[in-house]
Amino acid sequence: MTQSKDGNGHQEEYDPEVEFRYLDADVWVKTDAEGNQDxxxxxxxxxxxxxDEESDSEDD
Incomplete structure (x- = not known):
């Protein structure tokens, strides 16, 4: 997860490429940036x- 700061030192809103929403008992809904669900x-x-953690550690 990468967060950057604008010129005023405020963090920009986090906008994930993929979002997971818990559905039920080990089942989730995966939504990508285009709104496709699976x-x-x-x-x-x-x-x-x-x-995501690996990519964050590489950015440091």
Missing amino acids: VAYTQDVLEALEE
Whole structure:
């Protein structure tokens, strides 16, 4: 997750490329930046979080 600051030192609103919404018992709804929705499972969410953490650590 990357957040940047504008010229006034305020953080810009976080706008994820992919958003997950919990549906029920290990089932999530995955929504991409274009608004496309697909079924995802907890393992998919965990992998996306790991990838996001790795990309954040590379940016430092």
